[in-house]
Amino acid sequence: MDPDTAILTSWHANAANWIATIDHDEISSRVLVTNAAIVQTVLSYPIQSILDIGCGEGWLTRALQAQGKQAFGVDAVPALIENAIEKGGDYYAVASFRDIATGVYTASQPFDAAVINFALLDKEETELLLQHIRMVVRPDGYLFIQTLHPLVIAGQQPYATGWKEGSWNGMKRTFVQPYQWYFRTIADWVKLFSGAGLTILQLEEPVHPETKAPMSLIFVLQVMQE
């Protein structure tokens, strides 16, 4: 099975596990640091409308709506979108990165921004999405990406871009069908952004409140005029 198919297949299979994990706040890094970090970073920019890409069960879309934003969420996994609609109303649609990049998914007008929270897990579909982010974000609009901090990996594995094991490590519940995910060094993230016409405005490295270890990396990018 190619890695992209494996990723989505696993998420389909684990949808209920994932919903329960989020509902019960079982990922402590999210509760302690990274949920607040992405919300605060988004709110610090002049944005009205925002598309939450890979929104899952919708927590971030709801959080941004609670702060007065016109937020809308898309995800490739129907069971997650069903759950998001149950929780928060009809502000969600089923769409993959490819659907967005190719215009299969369309919005009535481009958003001021898009946010992708820990949802860039592969190589090709990520590149496709970023290269075509203008399909959903207006010129001079923003793109927020939160991803695992490379430092978290680098202690245990060679610091090199490539596919890595360990997708469901640390989960409390029994997740099935682990998949490989595509790790990028910071240099390779930067190369990806340059190639996609995205300018880096800001970088955040949210840290653990006690150990001060960096937990994630947030890139704030601007979608340049073509």
Added chain:
Amino acid sequence: MDPDTAILTSWHANAANWIATIDHDEISSRVLVTNAAIVQTVLSYPIQSILDIGCGEGWLTRALQAQGKQAFGVDAVPALIENAIEKGGDYYAVASFRDIATGVYTASQPFDAAVINFALLDKEETELLLQHIRMVVRPDGYLFIQTLHPLVIAGQQPYATGWKEGSWNGMKRTFVQPYQWYFRTIADWVKLFSGAGLTILQLEEPVHPETKAPMSLIFVLQVMQE
């Protein structure tokens, strides 16, 4: 003694030690990885003239000249500039970051680029220099910065911007008057660049050839039109 004075005082005091260290290739990370990395990165851009800021005894200026570039070096330590001139001719001048930023140091015309190789050791003078890099680099010109990779520190100390000990650690010779140096997280480097009107074009993370551990960070920046 304020930290900036301490840095320059230490370098003045250790000039002969430093020259011997470089002459004898005693810093293995430089020999193995980082010297080549900065030279190759600079050469991959369309540059004719380049200012080596904090050039020390001049190895990088000489290396770039050997590759056909019009390279010129400046350093605040007279003993190092004397040695550079002895080795490579009259392509060097004594100048501090402040001299550059305030126009005390002037070139006949702006350079296509500047390179700062492991010479950004403090807080204030670094900020001043970067904010005024247009004094020596033309609009749309390049700025190359190589610095210790934050990962190298983060294993041993909290990952937080601030003054750190350990300036002469790992040297073979007995260096005197250790000073504190100013560590920045990657996020804070990015904030510094944004604030100075510098766009990130590329990021390199040269790694150790066997362990693949990242040894340094190279930023390639573009000096935006004002």
